[in-house]
Amino acid sequence: AQSVAQPEDQVNVAEGNPLTVKCTYSVSGNPYLFWYVQYPNRGLQFLLKYITGDNLVKGSYGFEAEFNKSQTSFHLKKPSALVSDSALYFCAVRDMDSNYQLIWGAGTKLIIKP
């Protein structure tokens, strides 16, 4: 069965430190992977995606993600965290059966402490 796992409910990072939000997936074939961010009382905002090509994908707000096929992972990273990065982060993968649905992770709450 296809799935996305975000193993950490919450990640705490000090401002200025690097951050990583983890995501692993299980799909057949080549995955299309996405990261979204949700600020309080807001809709989800697209951050970045991996379709094909370079395994390191750069996105909005200084975020990047690394696609690792052997580990079936797509971890979100940022070299230096800001307090304003505090939000809920969702990883998603295209549903290979329907080709229009996204399979969503449960979300990881990122807290950046000053």
Add this chain to the structure above:
Amino acid sequence: DAGVIQSPRHEVTEMGQEVTLRCKPISGHNSLFWYRQTMMRGLELLIYFNNNVPIDDSGMPEDRFSAKMPNASFSTLKIQPSEPRDSAVYFCASSFRTSGTYNEQFFGPGTRLTVL
């Protein structure tokens, strides 16, 4: 572009009342999604439209829920009669889909529904 527009942003109603949520997708997008977000179940896809046609409504909880897309720039999600367990944040999202690509979805700000 104004992005995906949803109204109302907040809705408080009493059990048994009819609720209508509205969505205006991004101009030029041909795919529209309605989602529901709760703490317990996370983000759930309710219904998916492509070119104004409902393609998949398997996520619609029951017959009390219905959705329409009369044209490319407007969609509604209706709950009749509403129940307290329908309380959630409802999101509309749109994207542009072609046969050879899969593009990201753009979300509206959501409607927070509270059914008393």
